Amino acid sequence: MNLNLIKKTFFILLLTFYITNTSAQSSHVLWYNQPAEYFEESLVLGNGKMGATVFGGANSDKIYLNDITLWSGEPVNPNMNPEAYKNIPAIREALKNENYKLAEELNKKIQGKNSEKYAPLGTLEINNSEKGKAVNYHRELDISNAISKVSYEMAGIKYTREYFVSAPDQIMIIKLTADQKGALNFDINLKSLLKSNVEVRNNILVMTGSAPIHENAGYNVVPKYLSIKDRGTRFTGLVQIKKTDGKITSSRETLTLKDATEAIIYVSVAASFNGFNKNPASEGLDDVGIALQNMNKAFAKSFDKLKESHISDYQKFYNRVDLNLGKTTAPDLPTDERLLRYADGKEDKNLEILYFNFGRYLLISSSRTMGVPANLQGIWNPHLNPPWSSNYTMNINLEENYWLAENTNLSEMHLPLLSFIKNLSVTGKITAKTFYGVDKGWAAGHNSDIWAMTNPVGQFGKEEPMWACWPMAGAWLSTHIWEHYIFTQDKNYLKAEGYPLMKGAAEFCMGWLVPDKNGNLITSPSTSPENQYKLADGFVGATLYGGTADLAMIRECFDKTIKASKVLNIDADFRAKLEKTLGKLHPYQIGKKGNLQEWYFDWEDKDPKHRHQSHLFGLFPGNHITPLKTPDLAEASKKTLEIKGDETTGWSKGWRINLWARLWDGNRAYKMYRELLRYVDPDGKKTEKPRRGGGTYPNLFDAHPPFQIDGNFGGAAAVAEMLIQSDENEIRLLPALPDAWESGSVKGICARGGFEIEMEWNNKMIQKMIISSKKGGKTTLIFGAKKQEIVLKTGERKHINW
Structure with missing residues (x-):
């Protein structure tokens, strides 16, 4: 065999390996070939306090902003009906x-009385001066690092955007680049559905406002704003641009960047909520001061530094668990098409993993503020009158x-x-x-x-x-x-x-x-x-x-x-x-x-x-x-x-999957898990044959319908429940493993008693298992008819043979 033939053969083998290992569907990335038109197609980011909903439009990008502490109302009078x-x-x-x-x-x-409402803080818009048709458009959310990206070409110029919301720096970052010098030209504005004021001060776009005070007299009543001093939660939104070149100008309510090649937009938000029993106006936090302090600290840092600390902070939680459900033959498709294919009964194990991973991503992104848990929509709400007040x-x-x-x-x-x-x-x-x-x-x-x-x-x-x-x-x-x-x-x-x-x-x-x-x-x-x-x-x-x-x-x-x-x-x-x-x-x-x-x-x-x-x-x-x-x-x-x-709403499916898992019926649980991932059209989308009912929207949000986040969390919890069940005394391995997941592995799932499990299985039989203990203790491991008593010291890891 001559050298050229050897090289050619090697290249073909290498290419085959590359295609086989990179074109299979990702279990960490949601991606699309078009911008979001509806909320249920958008990609969400959050640091447990600030939420951002990214649409990724080419000519005009829209980002809904939320702060988990911005609600209508004020401390409740629990003695409202004393007799x-x-x-x-x-x-x-x-x-x-x-x-x-x-x-x-x-x-x-x-x-x-009824509850108060979770309020939308505002909408950030980035309007490009160049208007035209975008080609080679790509939009994604990588939940392994909590970063969203958009790229497209227009008039021969490639534009990219990168978005993340940082917990360590309490800031949202948007990096915009063009591959030709001076090709970035855009305006930024902020607006809110709440009572607010917007102006530019020292090249910072400043929005201040307050949430309404109202007794919620029903779920569809538009709040009446009452201009009462010392009442209501105040909020602030700040936007500032850091440029490498080009020129920043401004009008009264707009920031403009012209002739730039790269720019970083910093977004800082804060609210005056200072605890459930404190008046958010007279005893509230200094929302303007907090927003400004976070802005100034972050603005002094480089993009790379901000990104590095964001990823490091996020991954210390996300990377604890790794799930694999065996080989997949699903083709590489955008997430919306992937859901449609899956709804037709096709195999896509990595979509099943992606949904599980996405549930964990959403919890990390919406639940990091003490005293303020994730609400009905997690942290992402664009509505003045959200469904069921987006309450608890x-x-x-x-x-x-x-x-x-x-x-x-x-x-x-x-x-x-x-x-x-x-x-x-x-x-x-x-x-x-x-x-x-x-x-x-x-x-x-x-x-x-x-x-x-x-x-x-x-x-x-x-x-x-x-x-x-x-x-x-x-x-x-x-x-x-x-x-x-x-x-x-x-x-x-x-x-x-x-x-x-x-x-x-x-x-x-x-x-x-x-x-x-x-x-x-x-x-x-x-x-x-x-x-x-x-x-x-x-x-x-x-x-x-x-x-x-x-x-x-x-x-x-x-x-x-x-x-x-x-x-x-x-x-x-x-x-x-x-x-x-x-x-x-x-x-x-x-x-x-x-x-x-x-x-x-x-x-x-x-x-x-x-x-x-x-x-x-x-x-x-x-x-x-x-x-x-x-x-x-x-x-x-x-x-x-x-x-x-089995036909029910999204969150109810999530609960029923867990119930079937507890009955050790893995195949019935899996059937309903597949139904939970059934494609549902965005609420406002008009189609000839709309796909409605409980399931999953194109952006993987749970469809009650409308959107409620609980189905995402319940469905993700159910996957863990199918693999491991435990109580104070025992840990049951693969108790509700469906036939579809006959081979796989999981690392980092926790069990009661302070234990952590890593295991691999094949043909529904455990091949490898490691148990570790946080504080030391004993438990009984159960797999099928087999039992093993385990005693571990603090921090000890033990390989178990079945």
Whole structure:
């Protein structure tokens, strides 16, 4: 064989290797061949406080800006309905007499104000002077480094843009370049839907304004701005350009750069919010000063330095977990086309990984501000009147946002929620007394906002009890405190902050329970979140006694509080009371259809396929129902899910995937995971055959519809749940592995007890496994029928052979 032939053969082999290894779909990059036209096509960036929604237009780029602390309203008055509790005896009496219609009406008397709204800060526009047709357009978001890029050619000139939002420097950076000298010419302006003023000072574009003060009198009412001194949250947005060449000029509201080759735009935002119980006007932070200080510090640094510290900070969280689901033959396509192909039933394992990775990306990007957790839209909201106020909906959605925090190795991102629970406990003490007549502990309802509002909502009697009247958020949220402890083994946190909050939630439940006619303990009045029953006489209602969901959450709350008191070796008397009360709770009932009853009686559902499945709480996110410990209840849970079917909204799919995983049915969980990734058209897009329903928008945002971020988080959490399940004593490996993922590997997934797992599997058999411990401890590893007792020292890693 001659030398040329050898070289040629080698080149072909090299090219084949390159194509094989680079054209397969990325599990870290979202990319598109066109700019975003709709919000649901945009690419989002965030540092846990500032959010940016990038459209990437060639002639004109639009970026929505958010600050997670910018909300309407001011500190809530928790004592808004001081005598509401006096109605409780009459409601209980009506229920005792089985007069559900009367109970439903009376329950409306146990209502307060609705929540405030998460507000949009503003829109940044970059308008290019050159207008023309862009060719070779490419837009991407690389979630391995949290950087978005746009590139295109126009009139023979190549333009590029790079965007990121830095946590260390609290700044947004946009770098613009042209490959021909002096070819960059653009204007920048800022505007806001809120009351605001825009002007240029010293070549800095300055926007100042304030969020409205209004009682939210419904979800579609335009806020009326009241010019009242010392009221409302102030905000500031600053934009400054750093150039290498060219000339900066300005008009009253616009910055202009002419004849430049490279430019860096610095964007700084801040709000005056200074805590849930402080007036944001008279006691607020200096938003102008903070925005300016962050701007000046960042402006003194080079682009490379800013980028380096941004990536380093972000990757210390993102790089902890690595997931591989085996070989893929999916072609290299833009993400929107990729979703459409996947919706047709085609294989794309890396899309499944990308969705999981994207969930972790979104949590890192939206949950790094203490006391202000990710809301219904994470941190990204362009609307003056966002769907459901983009608030904290605590009968599932807020909690679902955090299901992936601990098991996908993002414990730090859980802290904003945990600190928010502490805020809720303050207003919640007053809510417990004034709305429910319970003197001990704290309670929270269906909705909250940045002001830690805990009252039941409903505009003082105007809304339906099916969603407005529900006092169990404290019981549910308290379980997150135990989750944080059991994953991190942080006993100091549990003792100083966590346990007192758990105890307070449990104390409220103790005071809220009453005996039924059999002497068992129940809640009265009760509702099952957003669902309704239908009686034989045709009456449709929501108010009842002894709802299964209430009791499931109370069981879980008591169980975890008992465990916490044992770990800390405190409160033995209170623990004994909890244990005694736990034994007296009205037991689960299995209905005539073989399902787990949602209601005290075996009533029909108004909608048998309803999106909520709150009465399955004990299966997931709780863990007192399992196929091994409670096979009958697990089977009844399965029957309930079968009756409900798989067609539901985005966040509900996320929950159901986790439920199927807990039933160890990997293939059913995987079927629904595929459905969660079903392509949904942007809300405003007009097409002949629009694709609607629960699923995923072109930018991978969850479609409720409309956009809610909880489905992203629930779906990502479910992937981890399919691979590893754990409790305080054992870790179950590959418990719900679907056939489609017969080979793969995962690194960095966490298990309860403070353990971290790395494993590889092939033909559904574990080939390699390493377990490590954060604080030392023992657990039992389970894989199929095999068990191994493991004892590790702090920081120890151990290879396990099966």
